[in-house]
Amino acid sequence: MAALLDAVYDGEMTMDELLEHGDFGLGTFNALDGEMIVTGREVRQFRSEGIASDVPSDLKTPFACVTHFEPEQTITIDQPLGKAEFEALVNKMLDNPNLFGAVRFTGEFEKVDTRTVFCQCRPYPGMLEVVAKQPTFTMNNISGMMLGFRTPPYMQGINVAGYHLHVLSDDRKHGGHVTDYRVLRGKLEVARISDLEIALPRHKEFAEADLLPAGLSEAIHTAEGG
Ligand SMILES: [Zn+2]
Incomplete structure (x- = not known):
């Protein structure tokens, strides 16, 4: 993630390789060409219009996060919940704040705000410059x-x-990176994750990236936060 902030937008892992590590997750594509969602064996790519398309298996990613999702808890939501209430509910279900959590909500939304990054050309601008125009x-x-x-x-x-x-x-046609939402009703599934495997790129750009700049947390919040 820190490498993305430093404009390292090309990774080495293909979709085929990524799917060996999980069938559930999210990320982006090389050249920051849209938002990724992985569900089942299906990878969808949301480009700047927020329209989904199929993804060639040799497309690569600079950042993605996947798991083999096995829900530990499932509940029914039958009242409207905003983002803060939804997150508080998931925190309560996950209980342990020091583990990763995987979350899936399937159902109806009153609204969802999304954004999609869009394909960048070299020389790559910084991520904060990109998201300002997203x-x-x-x-x-x-x-x-x-x-x-x-x-x-x-x-x-x-x-x-x-x-x-x-x-x-x-309808599998729309979506993206979620910045705000309000759910109405549906199924919420969560699981804690305690095993982590990281694959880092071996290329020169990553070697030269500044991965611990001042203000990293604020920058990530601006780039990825809601
Ligand atoms: Zn995202």
């Missing part, structure tokens, strides 16, 4: 799936501390 969308009254992770605070920089969720509409 297209944002609001989807009202949609059904879909929102999934992602809660990352513990001490993992900031390796990943995005706190919640990082992507959404995919039921």
